[in-house]
Amino acid sequence: xxSVRRNSREPEMKTRKAxxxxxxxxxGFSNDRLxxxxxxxxxxxxxxxxxxxxxxxTLALLQVAKRKGGSGYWDNLAGRLDMLLPAxxxxxxxxxxxAGGAAPEACARMIARLARERGITVxxxxxxxxxxxxxxxxxxxxxxxxxxxxxKLGSDIICTNAYLGADAIAxxxxxGADVIVTGRxxxxxxxxxxxxxxxxxxPDDNDAMACGVLAxxxxxxxxxxxxxxxxxxGLKDVPDVERIGFPIAEVRDDxxxxxxxxxxxxxxxxxxxxxxxxxxxxxxxAAYLTPDIALDVTRLDLAESGPDEVRLTGARGHxxxxxxxxxxxxxxxxxxxxxxxxxxxxxxxxxxLAADIIRKRAARDPMLGNQTIQxxxxxxxxxxxxxxxxxxxxxxxxxxxxxxxQTAADRLIxxxxxxxxxxxxxxxxxxxxxRPTIRTYTTFVPRAKVTPRWAFVEG
Amino acid sequence: MAQIELFxxxxxxxxxxxxxxxxxxxxxxxxxxxxxxxxxxxxxxxxQFGELVSGHVTRYDLPNLSAFNFVLEEALxxxxxxxxxxxxxxxxxxxxxxxMLIEVPDDHPALKTRAALGNV
Numbered sequence: 396x397x398s399v400r401r402n403s404r405e406p407e408m409k410t411r412k413a414x415x416x417x418x419x420x421x422x423g424f425s426n427d428r429l430x431x432x433x434x435x436x437x438x439x440x441x442x443x444x445x446x447x448x449x450x451x452x453t454l455a456l457l458q459v460a461k462r463k464g465g466s467g468y469w470d471n472l473a474g475r476l477d478m479l480l481p482a483x484x485x486x487x488x489x490x491x492x493x494a495g496g497a498a499p500e501a502c503a504r505m506i507a508r509l510a511r512e513r514g515i516t517v518x519x520x521x522x523x524x525x526x527x528x529x530x531x532x533x534x535x536x537x538x539x540x541x542x543x544x545x546x547k548l549g550s551d552i553i554c555t556n557a558y559l560g561a562d563a564i565a566x567x568x569x570x571g572a573d574v575i576v577t578g579r580x581x582x583x584x585x586x587x588x589x590x591x592x593x594x595x596x597x598p599d600d601n602d603a604m605a606c607g608v609l610a611x612x613x614x615x616x617x618x619x620x621x622x623x624x625x626x627x628x629g630l631k632d633v634p635d636v637e638r639i640g641f642p643i644a645e646v647r648d649d650x651x652x653x654x655x656x657x658x659x660x661x662x663x664x665x666x667x668x669x670x671x672x673x674x675x676x677x678x679x680x681a682a683y684l685t686p687d688i689a690l691d692v693t694r695l696d697l698a699e700s701g702p703d704e705v706r707l708t709g710a711r712g713h714x715x716x717x718x719x720x721x722x723x724x725x726x727x728x729x730x731x732x733x734x735x736x737x738x739x740x741x742x743x744x745x746x747x748l749a750a751d752i753i754r755k756r757a758a759r760d761p762m763l764g765n766q767t768i769q770x771x772x773x774x775x776x777x778x779x780x781x782x783x784x785x786x787x788x789x790x791x792x793x794x795x796x797x798x799x800x801q802t803a804a805d806r807l808i809x810x811x812x813x814x815x816x817x818x819x820x821x822x823x824x825x826x827x828x829x830r831p832t833i834r835t836y837t838t839f840v841p842r843a844k845v846t847p848r849w850a851f852v853e854g
Numbered sequence: 855m856a857q858i859e860l861f862x863x864x865x866x867x868x869x870x871x872x873x874x875x876x877x878x879x880x881x882x883x884x885x886x887x888x889x890x891x892x893x894x895x896x897x898x899x900x901x902q903f904g905e906l907v908s909g910h911v912t913r914y915d916l917p918n919l920s921a922f923n924f925v926l927e928e929a930l931x932x933x934x935x936x937x938x939x940x941x942x943x944x945x946x947x948x949x950x951x952x953x954m955l956i957e958v959p960d961d962h963p964a965l966k967t968r969a970a971l972g973n974v
Binding site for chain 1: 861862865867869870871872874876878880882905906914916918919920921923925934935936938939940941946947949950967970971
């Protein structure tokens with residue numbers, strides 16, 4: 396991995412004030428940059444490293460892997476901890492992650508074992524209780540998407556997990572856990588738990604919970620708060636964008652959040668980058684629903700308090716809902732995507748002819764005849780349908796379909812490959828992808844029926 | 855008055871929840887907040903997205919942050935569950951919003967920004 400560049404003119408690290416906690420957002424997705432997470436630990440003066448790794452469908456995919464004899468947790472974690480664990484041990488950094496996926500206890504045992512093998516003494520805790528398969532089976536609640544009970548689904552359910560809040564994480568942290576591994580929790584809870592434990596914030600203190608949830612929300616996408624996913628060349632440039640420093644939230648007992656990044660790192664923190672991340676994936680900004688609070692950012696005060704530093708105050712909270720959101724994953728067949736390029740004069744017409752050939756042949760195929768087959772012209776209209784005004788030098792035809800199984804996927808793949816010798820002139824560069832997909836459904840269960848638990852584990 | 859693409863006045867990031875699209879809009883200059891509020895209405899955004907959006911469009915105003923938040927329902931052709939789009943999540947759709955044409959005074963600084971950037 397690339398080494399972290401050092402700058403001798405950097406300011407001294409700030410010393411920790413009493414009544415404050417510094418948390419580093421070490422990832423925006425499972426395979427995010429390891430160098431930036433390591434930089435947070437080595438040079439961010441953080442108390443806690445948070446690693447968010449569990450996208451909506453990831454847990455279902457981990458459950459599928461577990462059924463086939465896999466670990467059930469995010470397997471790349473061990474390789475990452477080779478670098479991170481010794482650094483965290485040197486600095487006394489605590490570690491909170493949802494990488495436990497479908498097997499938080501097994502993941503926690505793996506970490507405890509790794510630490511022991513390296514002579515590192517850590518207390519590792521696992522948070523469980525998010526698997527609500529039995530509860531949902533008993534209650535048979537209505538699905539948001541179909542307005543019918545879960546039992547009407549008719550397809551094999553892969554996983555049923557509730558989005559837990561921060562309570563169990565906070566308890567484990569307060570009890571002295573150095574490493575906390577969870578399955579499905581709401582992303583912001585990975586930060587809120589340590590904040591509650593450190594600052595003594597109670598779950599019924601709505602504005603305090605709101606402050607902690609906002610901090611977590613700003614950390615959970617890593618570089619997206621510090622100049623990632625932001626650059627517009629010439630219009631809004633991001634300094635040293637190839638080595639963006641990941642965000643640090645310093646949360647204080649006066650209910651302020653200060654967002655910074657490791658000194659000397661690339662990226663940018665200002666009103667624009669932080670505002671964009673505050674609103675990211677938010678519906679009603681007066682009621683951003685989490686298991687811990689309904690966050691209200693409509694009276695938030697944002698100040699550029701220093702270079703690459705933003706201070707936030709005035710987060711408000713409305714009481715948390717009495718229900719917990721549950722995500723149900725079911726098998727959704729195989730997504731096949733095949734592409735072929737055409738170039739030069741009249742290339743768009745040739746790509747359209749190729750698409751027409753695929754549609755006509757698929758319509759006559761008993762396995763493909765009833766399937767929706769989408770044809771996109773990449774470089775012309777794949778992201779934004781409509782006619783292009785500008786001529787293009789090359790175009791890529793993409794053929795996509797979600798079919799019941801790999802056999803049907805292979806039929807479609809063969810059809811597109813056959814364009815090489817049977818299709819329009821000059822087609823080239825066929826690439827093929829097919830993978831199993833997961834469909835998710837949403838339902839809600841009473842909070843009182845769900846019991847988050849935590850326990851220390853040994854390696 | 856002159857016309858300019860919203861691209862030169864504000865930046866945007868999109869996210870998804872099921873078949874709904876969330877989209878923030880943050881003016882580069884806080885002074886342009888009122889001008890954008892008048893022209894980038896929910897109805898105007900609905901029109902800009904055309905057949906891409908079947909459901910309701912809501913605009914939330916955040917004068918405290920000098921920003922707006924839009925929610926576009928039935929906007930992602932089924933979202934990650936059903937969409938066969940290359941960009942299943944609709945992450946690139948902020949570009950559709952920023953292509954919207956906005957009326958600005960003839961001396962608006964964004965016109966100079968556009969001239970300096972050339973034909974992008």
